[in-house]
Amino acid sequence: MINPYCLLDLTLARSAANGHGGSTVDVLIVAVLVILGLTVLLFAGLVLLRMAGSSRERRILEKKAHLSPLVYDLLTEDRSAGDVVATLGSVVPARDRRVLEQVLLENSRFLKGREREVLAEAFDRLGYLDEDLATLGGHGMVRKAEAAFHLGTMRCERAAPALAAALSSSANPEVQFSCLNALSKIGTPEALRTVMDYLASSPEMETLRVAEVILERKQEFTGFLEQWLERGEADPSRLTFLVNMAGAVKDAHTVPLITRLLRHEDAGVRARAAFSLGTIGDYTACDDLAGAMGDGDAGVRAEAAEALGKLQCEAAISALERGLIDEDVSVRINSAISLSQLGEEGRTVLESALLSVEEAVREVAAEALEAYGPGERDKREGS
Amino acid sequence: MGDRQLVVIAEDEQQIADLIRFKLEKSGYEVIWGENGKLALELVSERRPDLVILDVMMPVMDGFEVLRLLKGDEDTRNIPVIMLTARGMEADVLRGFDTGAVDYLTKPFSVSELAARVKSILARGG
Numbered sequence: 048m049i050n051p052y053c054l055l056d057l058t059l060a061r062s063a064a065n066g067h068g069g070s071t072v073d074v075l076i077v078a079v080l081v082i083l084g085l086t087v088l089l090f091a092g093l094v095l096l097r098m099a100g101s102s103r104e105r106r107i108l109e110k111k112a113h114l115s116p117l118v119y120d121l122l123t124e125d126r127s128a129g130d131v132v133a134t135l136g137s138v139v140p141a142r143d144r145r146v147l148e149q150v151l152l153e154n155s156r157f158l159k160g161r162e163r164e165v166l167a168e169a170f171d172r173l174g175y176l177d178e179d180l181a182t183l184g185g186h187g188m189v190r191k192a193e194a195a196f197h198l199g200t201m202r203c204e205r206a207a208p209a210l211a212a213a214l215s216s217s218a219n220p221e222v223q224f225s226c227l228n229a230l231s232k233i234g235t236p237e238a239l240r241t242v243m244d245y246l247a248s249s250p251e252m253e254t255l256r257v258a259e260v261i262l263e264r265k266q267e268f269t270g271f272l273e274q275w276l277e278r279g280e281a282d283p284s285r286l287t288f289l290v291n292m293a294g295a296v297k298d299a300h301t302v303p304l305i306t307r308l309l310r311h312e313d314a315g316v317r318a319r320a321a322f323s324l325g326t327i328g329d330y331t332a333c334d335d336l337a338g339a340m341g342d343g344d345a346g347v348r349a350e351a352a353e354a355l356g357k358l359q360c361e362a363a364i365s366a367l368e369r370g371l372i373d374e375d376v377s378v379r380i381n382s383a384i385s386l387s388q389l390g391e392e393g394r395t396v397l398e399s400a401l402l403s404v405e406e407a408v409r410e411v412a413a414e415a416l417e418a419y420g421p422g423e424r425d426k427r428e429g430s
Numbered sequence: 431m432g433d434r435q436l437v438v439i440a441e442d443e444q445q446i447a448d449l450i451r452f453k454l455e456k457s458g459y460e461v462i463w464g465e466n467g468k469l470a471l472e473l474v475s476e477r478r479p480d481l482v483i484l485d486v487m488m489p490v491m492d493g494f495e496v497l498r499l500l501k502g503d504e505d506t507r508n509i510p511v512i513m514l515t516a517r518g519m520e521a522d523v524l525r526g527f528d529t530g531a532v533d534y535l536t537k538p539f540s541v542s543e544l545a546a547r548v549k550s551i552l553a554r555g556g
Contacts, residue, residue, distance in 0.1 A: 115448060119453070122449075122541070157445070158538055158539070158541065160540045160543070161540070161542075162540055162541060162542065163538065
């Protein structure tokens with residue numbers, strides 16, 4: 048390896064020999080050589096670090112491969128949690144505790160029934176649960192979020208109060224999300240109540256993340272969404288949040304309530320209502336969505352046009368036909384796409400639109416027919 | 431080796447595949463694993479297993495596409511298929527039965543229950 052100090056010595060010696068000591072050129076050469084040398088050293092360091100990391104990962108994988116069959120054997124042999132703990136405690140060295148924890152967590156993720164209960168009890172008796180509870184009450188945000196994730200994965204009922212406390216005391220979104228997710232997975236009535244109360248008072252939480260929490264317990268949440276919507280909300284942002292949730296969990300019970308919101312005074316709420324009705328997929332919303340095609344707000348009309356296609360509302364063809372000549376381009380595009388999804392009758396309307404005097408109408412009709420033309424449709428039906 | 435019934439697992443998560451394989455091998459079956467739909471399909475074509483366990487969500491080729499191809503091929507259409515689906519995907523279950531699956535399990539699942547179903551299906555000849 049090049050030693051920058053040797054190069055420096057050589058350069059200085061050469062400069063002295065040539066009688067150029069202290070000239071600007073020599074200083075520059077020295078500087079370049081030093082930078083070059085340092086770069087080489089830095090690169091070598093990074094390579095070494097990377098190698099060390101890969102080697103560590105490999106060792107962990109090897110340990111997992113060694114421990115997994117042991118856990119599988121205990122799980123599939125109808126052993127009690129006590130046996131599992133005794134066996135694992137006696138054969139797994141202390142230095143492999145973290146790897147064993149990972150193996151238990153990874154298996155708990157996709158197992159259920161007695162098998163998961165055995166894992167959860169082993170997790171508790173081997174001391175991991177107490178460690179995670181201690182971490183949850185500590186300070187590091189990443190570690191707290193990770194601990195909550197572990198407790199949720201293991202469905203540790205005993206951890207519910209600590210998770211609820213961490214949820215209310217933390218301002219960190221990752222910790223909040225992990226706690227909500229964990230409580231939802233634990234799924235006791237108290238844990239679910241905590242989640243629902245929190246969600247009802249925190250509309251700023253990202254919709255998809257909340258949906259992820261709720262989907263874990265879809266059945267338990269549908270009733271609450273209905274209650275929230277029925278109670279009514281003066282704040283449009285909260286109402287929009289609830290409508291989004293109903294759409295995300297495809298809660299068909301909320302369709303009559305959301306349909307009513309198509310006439311809400313706030314255009315944003317009306318638009319999200321139209322969108323969620325399309326997502327939920329209940330055909331009974333067709334007439335109201337066709338009516339929303341006459342809304343004064345283009346955003347609402349565009350969402351309604353899209354929803355009519357998703358719901359395959361054949362009775363709404365004339366409303367979508369009017370959508371083709373809407374002043375707003377997104378309404379025209381969504382209407383054309385939806386018509387292309389409504390069988391022969393929809394396609395006939397689109398083919399007629401190819402003869403429109405309006406260039407914009409001809410354009411969207413042609414694009415929709417091309418994208419969802421007979422060839423494409425046959426292919427889909429064939430599959 | 432040759433007299434053991436052969437099961438192909440098509441599952442992209444190695445941890446799940448490992449556990450199923452462990453349990454089924456202990457129950458006396460020979461088990462091979464394909465980590466995506468395409469690989470699993472190749473294994474089925476080469477080895478003609480007695481049963482296939484097919485995850486729905488897989489990279490490269492999903493479980494439904496594999497099922498459709500298996501059921502469309504004269505040589506593989508009679509191989510019984512158990513689908514593994516995610517919770518909340520009831521529509522998947524119907525679609526799977528429609529395409530020719532004989533049974534399904536929803537994740538999270540019990541590996542003992544899966545083994546019992548494999549045993550039952552193979553005992554009645556698929």
